[in-house]
Amino acid sequence: MRKRVGFMYSKRVGDPSSKYGLNRDQFEIDIMNKQRQAQELKEHYKESLCKLIKVDAVGYKMFPDDKFSLILECLREIKDELKIN
Template identity: 90%
Template sequence: MRKRAGFMYSKRVGDPSSKYGLNPDQFEIDIMNKQRQTQELKEHYKESLYELIKVNAVGYEMFPDDKFSLILECLREIKDKLKIN
């Protein structure tokens, strides 16, 4: 809710002045686009992580299980540093 001119203002669901009020089909289109973008980003991350696990770094021979565990440990540290729940 936004405070406006000394009183509380709340948009009603279906309000024609809302983003989707004048074009309700746009909501479904936006949801589908967001799902597609999320899936594309997920695939990008999977490809990148797969490369990290399968390729041997110069001078570092490790089993894939060990690499996977190390990547998870790094992700947990990043999560803590960024204070992500």
């Protein structure tokens, strides 16, 4: 039996009509795909940030640790602007 929430019904866990109820192996596949995508994106960001730290930007000579600190500062500002917790 489904629980009534307002005018909509919520599905029970293990409901055979849900995405994973009919194909339980799909849940594990989806989790693995999401983890793989997150790892690929992390590697992309890491590669891009390493390039920013290593390369002299527009004629500014800075030590890598100073660039790293500046990048962190920028990320904190972006976090505040986007209201990310």
